[in-house]
Amino acid sequence: MKRPSFLPLSLLLVAWLGAGCASTPTARQYVPADSGNAFLWEVKDSHGGVAYLVGSIHMGKPGALTLPASMEAAFSKAEVLAVEVDTTRTDPTTLQKLVLELGTLPEGQGLSQRLDPTTRELLERTATRLGIAAQGLERLRPWLAGLLLNNLEFEAAGYKQGHGIDRAFLDRAHGLQKQVMELETADGQLRMLAGTPDKLQDLMLRDQLRREQPPAEIVEALTSAWKAGDADGMAALLLEGAKDATYRPVYERVFFERNVQMANKLDTLLAEPRVHLVVVGAGHVVGPEGIVALLQKKGHTVRQLPRDAATP
Template sequence: MKHLFLLTSLLLTALLGGGCASTPTPAKTYTPVDTGHAFLWEVKDGHGRGGTAYVVGSIHMGREGELTLPPAMETAFAKSDALVVEVDVGKVDANSMAKLVMELGRLPEGQRLSQRLDPETVTLLSRAADRMGLQLDGLESLRPWLAGMVLSVTELQRAGYQQGHGVDRAFLGRARDAGKAILELETAEGQVRMLAGTPDKLQDLMLRDQLRRTQEAGAVLEQLVAAWKAGDADGMASLILQGANDATYRPVYERIFFERNAQMATSVDALLAQPRTHFVVVGAGHVVGPQGLVALLQKQGHSVRQLPRTPAAE
């Protein structure tokens, strides 16, 4: 594997937050429901502390010009004192992170990926490598979590998707230009260590969940983009979290989404204790569903509403 390619895979770990790497194809073709809303929620502190948070569900990769930001997001960002993201990629030291990925993502000398996987996963992995024109031998030295990332990024890049055109990257650029503070809910190192620290059997299951898709990752991401543009939170949840209803794959979603959602909700609640306005951008998969960030903040007693794409005149 080329050094730079592995680094790119690392920095795209947040794709898991958007569901792009682990979402099987829905049984039926998804048709977006245009709600008239942005993928944006206004959260008002419900405990008299005075804080406000605007929560955006992000698509982490996009094609150039595809993810046009609706006026409501631009307005909410302008009102905000600080930007809050999963990871500020601008702070990541590329060399250190590449070294960490190689340290945590490679198998011990003499071990092979296919020897550590369930036979069903091996079959799916071989088919995926053939479909993408990759040599399976090139993945054999990698642990399952990194092999999955390499496959996902390869598919998405070939479909024309780039991280630089994602929603969170757009707001990171705007925040730096405007001199706004940038806060992190997680770190790149923390995300990598979370994946690397996943038990072997669960890593196998994560990879199998990803590989059992019948559509390529680019086609799945097109559906996610359509849901994002339509403000269709229910549709987004059905696309990203479908596998959570399967008892076999439920532990994957607990690890990648629900445990982290609870941690994010605790962090956002602490921000709401401040009489300031924070603009929070996290992967769309963390925002939606009954265990998503929006639902958790409501359960904490905060006032939450999804905003229309065009803000009302003040």
């Protein structure tokens, strides 16, 4: 079995929902509703503070996603780029060591012993489909087993790290020596996963493994929603599983709790005199519990911007 390969931490959380994808068990055809907007929101507070919020797709293929004019303008105007984690500055060796330290079970314990029978059956079926031995996953905790399987599946479909929206902004910001700040930390994201109770880790893994859509279809649907500026469609693709009471705790842990934390940080940034461009996973932006909705509840004026706007 392959050892867990290094991934930027911005992808680790996304991996639980199939690289930020639909977790509904039934495959369905997504038809984008073109809004004419970018996946970009302008946020203003009552004192004149301004920030721009981008929903990102974390992985893709080279050239699959290009930035619309309004995003280019927002990036040019912003003095600071804020991201979940600056993956360009994360040390792979240190991270790999921490992943294995937090994600490996003690000697004598096995993954299969910790899983619900339904999850165990799904795990064996997925491992067989990917051509790996389920026995090779036995020393891994559920969250790391899910990450490894997800990584193998999407890499086999041709999707790799480094071709997402957040990475494109990071590379350009560093090239221009623009200030980059992190809303979270790689260490913190890992410890959040590792600190998840066992029963919830089982649910996270089961939610990932019950997915029916092939990786190519999933990423294509997400890409279509992103290009169309279809916030409601993106929410349906990413967060439909939250309507199921069984899986609701997974979304609370991976999305909604962190949305509150990131919205609070963005609220603080709006008080600064500088303009920020904030880039987070698309699943954190949309829906009634997304960052856009949370900022509106705080009294900020938020509007989605047209794709072709030369100035935000």
